[in-house]
Amino acid sequence: MIWYALLVAAVAAERLAELVVARRNERWSVARHAIVAGQGHYPAMVALHASLLxxxxxxxxxxxxxFVPALAWPMLAVLVGAQALRWWCIGTLGPRWNTRVIVVPGLPLVARGPYRLLRHPNYVAVVAEGVALPLVHTAWVTALVFTVLDAVVLTVRIRCENRALAAATAMPTPAAAPASASAPA
Known part of the structure; x- marks a missing residue:
């Protein structure tokens, strides 16, 4: 049980690192006149992910x-793969990645990295993690409840994100930001 608690703590630490990146990227986006959408579902999403942990x-x-090794080791591999996919998404989007729906008007959709294969690869990572992390130690109720609730949240989130991206890509790029705001903080 101790090693499993450490694994969950490591995933929580990874989430905190994501929030640091998201905050930095939010500042970059706001400096470029970003549009923030979907604030209504964000607290539910945060609560759901905290509940998973x-x-x-x-x-x-x-x-x-x-602890069932025949289940644990494959689920650990899925969990590691989900983390790798998530950080591939973060690296591909660069300063445009965020935990919130924040889009900069006029920027084209990213079509490289995992985005050349899927429209929302980060959500594949979320779904995989939501199943795999609990099942590493047979917490099947948590996996089931998270998956069902996450399906609801992701349905709302993806619709919101698609609308925001469509609106932002149709808008002209705003005037260039001041030179001091041109690099991510």
Whole structure:
């Protein structure tokens, strides 16, 4: 159980690193007259993801979930793959990646990296992680509940993101930002 708690803590630390990157990228985007959309669903998304990180060890502890190597090792591989895909997305989008729906008017859609294969590859990583992290230690209730609720949140999120991207790519690029705001902070 201790090693599983450490794994969940590592994923939580990774999430905190994402928030640092997102905050920096938000400043970059705002300096370029970004449009922020979908603020209504964001708190639900944050709460759901925090619940995943809490639910995994709690279910294992309270439910006495066993460690099943035949399930754990493949799920750990899926979890590692999900993290790699997420950071590939972050690297590909650069300062345009964010945990919020923030788009800079006039910028074309990114069509390289994982985005040449899928429109929303980061959400593939989210879904994979939401299944794999709990199942590393057979927390199947957490995996099931997260997956169902995440499907609802992602349906809202993807619609919101698609509308924001369509609107922003149709707009002309705003006047150049001042030279001091041209580099990510």
């Amino acid at each position: 809490i639910g995994c060890p709690v279910e294992v502890w309270l439910g006495g979930r066993p």
